[in-house]
Amino acid sequence: MNQQPKVLVIGLGLIGASFAKALKSRHAAYVYGYNRGAGVAQQAKELAVIDEVVDDLQSLPPLDCIVLGVPVLAIAPVLEQIKPALSGLTLLTDVGSVKGEVVTIVQQTLGELPACFVPGHPIAGAEKSGLAAANETLFDDHMHIITPLASSSAAAIELVTQLWQACGADVISMSVEKxxxxxxxxxxxxxxxxxxxxxxxxxxxxxxxxxxxxxxxxxxxxxxxxxxxxxxxxxxxxxxxxxxxxxxxxxxxxxxxxxxxxxxDGAYLKQVFTQAKQSRDHFSDLLAARKKKSQ
Amino acid sequence: MNQQPKVLVIGLGLIGASFAKALKSRHAAYVYGYNRGAGVAQQAKELAVIDEVVDDLQSLPPLDCIVLGVPVLAIAPVLEQIKPALSGLTLLTDVGSVKGEVVTIVQQTLGELPACFVPGHPIAGAEKSGLAAANETLFDDHMHIITPLASSSAAAIELVTQLWQACGADVISMSVEKxxxxxxxxxxxxxxxxxxxxxxxxxxxxxxxxxxxxxxxxxxxxxxxxxxxxxxxxxxxxxxxxxxxxxxxxxxxxxxxxxxxxxxDGAYLKQVFTQAKQSRDHFSDLLAARKKKSQ
The missing domain is CATH 1.10.3660.10 (6-phosphogluconate dehydrogenase C-terminal like domain)
Structure with missing residues (x-):
């Protein structure tokens, strides 16, 4: 894709704002931002987290992708508003920590699973939350799990992979259930x-x-x-x-x-603790390897 | 006490070696060190963790204090060996994470609880263990809990307090059970x-x-x-x-x-999580206050 994709991030909390900032700072997309209440999106523009503010979800500019950055239980009302824009999209995705419920919500709200829809979940976070904590390197060396559906188009899967890789993430695919x-x-x-x-x-x-x-x-x-x-x-x-x-x-x-x-029963305790320490040490090695790979 | 107390640390693991190094580097004691196997104590002397190596627990120099830095279940055999030296001591103390069992072990091994004995436990640690991880600032801003017994002498309590305070710890007294x-x-x-x-x-x-x-x-x-x-x-x-x-x-x-x-039952979950977050935030405040106090 020679032209920058046009991406709208809805919900500029820690994850949404960090994703927006990573895309923008790496010139991987032209980034629109929407947040409930006027102040947050405006502030995001001033902080160079997004390129442009969107004020009204029912009157959107032409877009390639919409990213739902809101909590899982806030997705349905947002979908109701953006419904008319979905047919023009290559990609609709989200960042929720649970995937089965998100798929159910999309199915129930839209009456179908659109081809542009690919659920996603970045395995990253921070102690602080909100726009002020936005960090363009939050996803570097972290996994982004996507759970493509039978209904997902190849173009949607390609774009979600490309955008998250541009943000530094390792994109991994698995089933919703897994x-x-x-x-x-x-x-x-x-x-x-x-x-x-x-x-x-x-x-x-x-x-x-x-x-x-x-x-x-x-x-x-x-x-x-x-x-x-x-x-x-x-x-x-x-x-x-x-x-x-x-x-x-x-x-x-x-x-x-x-x-x-x-x-x-000291023998049982020692066996469990030794096994736990080995697993933990194995996990530490995995983390170290992941870090080294990116250097 | 104008003259430096003479302290023997038995067991030069992370805690024993850090205590020895803190005492020595702050000129708060003349520090002898003993460790099973010849190499470790010699290495501790070369690393300036201790002033002098003790090779044989059955032939000790004149001492004011012995600190048991060995694991709880290794205390009994050490006590057997140092028994003759106990009558000359002002203080016998330990660093075990459990206090009731240590008191029982001392009582059973010696047939009495000597007046010089004051159990203790520094609330400090590190991910690494052993002499190589010895750190003279390990106890700065950390609590050292002592659990004086009815049999403990005033002089023993005074010396244990003085030594741990010299290592930067806040010395706190409570019962063994608590x-x-x-x-x-x-x-x-x-x-x-x-x-x-x-x-x-x-x-x-x-x-x-x-x-x-x-x-x-x-x-x-x-x-x-x-x-x-x-x-x-x-x-x-x-x-x-x-x-x-x-x-x-x-x-x-x-x-x-x-x-x-x-x-x-979302209401119950929210109530528990909110209470937990408040307690955790309260704990963070306590930690921050403890750190600030020491600056």
Whole structure:
């Protein structure tokens, strides 16, 4: 494609704004931005995150691609408004942490799955949220998972791949079901456990006195419990079945560890801990390799 | 005390060696070092971690203080060897993560709790272990918890306080029981959950393929699962009852969350996540205040 594609990002939070800024700063697209309420998109233009503000979703300029950067449960009302523009698009995509529910929402709202639609999920994030935290290097060396559907056109898959690669991401393709299972295990469950642990400890002492004594182990663990409660509420409820399945396997494994501690079964503990350390070290090697590859 | 106290550190791992190096570099003590096997203590002298090597625990120079820097389950055989020297000491202390079991071991091995004995536990650590990771600033702005016993002399409590303060630590006193409960909740349980989560995920896919897709949430969570399996085996088995108590409260809270996800009870999820975020933010404030105080 010799001409820059025209991309509209709807929702200029951390992910949407970082994607917009990465595309614009690398000259990979001409980037329009829309955000609910007038101020945010205007500010995004002043910060050079986007090229041009879109004020009204029902009166759009000619576009190649629309990226839905809003939370999963906010997608339906946005789709209602942009419906007339969809037939002119090469690509409609999103950045939600759950894919099955997004596909259901698109199907229900539009009455079909359009050929331009390819669901996506960048495996990246940061502690801060919002436009102010936008970072054009957020996706460098990170995976972007796409979950093409039977209805997705080749042109849509090609454009989504091209745009995210331009932002520095490794684009990986898998089924919707596999995505939701893998993310339930590697992201949603850890967050649920972190929220739950901090909750348990808060109950331990009414005045949070216990936190005074908390050290490194707890600090690492609880960092992710500072994430946005509303976003996680949406994720847990929309990836319910995959999350419950892996949560129950975790609970069963934890009960076995509990029994081993109770019975003083040191051999079992050592075996599990050694296996866990090996897996963690293997994971560290993978991370290091991914980083090195990009240097 | 005008004259420098003479301190022997037995066990020159991360904690023992960092304590020795901090004392020596701040001229707060004349530091002897002992480690099983000849090479380590000699290397510690060459690295200026200690002033002088001790080769034989049964033939010690005149000392004011002995610090047991060995794992909890290695304390008994060391005590057997240093028994003759204890009557000349002002202070005998340790650095174990569990205090009840250490008191039991001292009582059983010596047949009494000597007046010089004050148990202690520095709330500090690092990802790396061993002499090579020794860091004289490891305890700056960190808590050192002491758990004085009814049998502990005023002179012993004064010396342990003075030495750890010289290493930059805030010295805090609490009962053995409270220490073991607080640490079970804030350190031992998070480590058990991290080991258990990594274990569950390893079982999910035989070739660890799942780790390829793991992102930030999992990275923070699993970092602590890279800790030394033997040390944690000892900790879990020696702090069994406090750990099991808080683990069971956690399991009950987690089951409530599981039910809420299953029933789509968004209000309950939001309430727990918001409370967890507030507690975590409160904890971050505490950490920031502790850091600021020391600047």
């Amino acid at each position: 995505h939701d299972e893998v993310l339930a295990a590697t992201s949603h469950l850890p967050h649920l456990l972190a929220f739950s642990l901090v909750d348990t400890l808060s109950r331990e002492s009414e005045n949070s006195e216990i936190f005074k004594y908390a050290a490194g182990g707890f600090r690492d663990f609880s960092r992710i419990a500072a994430s946005d409660p509303t976003m996680w509420h949406d994720i847990f409820l929309t990836n319910q079945s995959a999350l419950l399945a892996v949560l129950r396997r975790f609970q069963a494994d934890l009960s076995q560890l509990e029994q081993a501690v109770e019975q003083g | 220490h073991d409960e607080v640490l079970a909740a804030t350190s031992h349980l998070p480590h058990l959950l991290a080991f258990s989560l990594v274990d569950t995920l390893s079982r999910e896919s035989e070739n660890s393929e799942i780790f390829k897709y793991a992102a930030g949430g999992f990275r923070d969570f699993s970092r602590i699962a890279a800790s030394d399996p033997t040390m944690w085996h000892d900790i879990f088995l020696t702090n069994q009852s406090a750990l099991l108590a808080v683990l069971r409260r956690f399991q009950a809270d987690l089951s409530q969350l599981e039910q809420a996800v299953e029933q789509g």
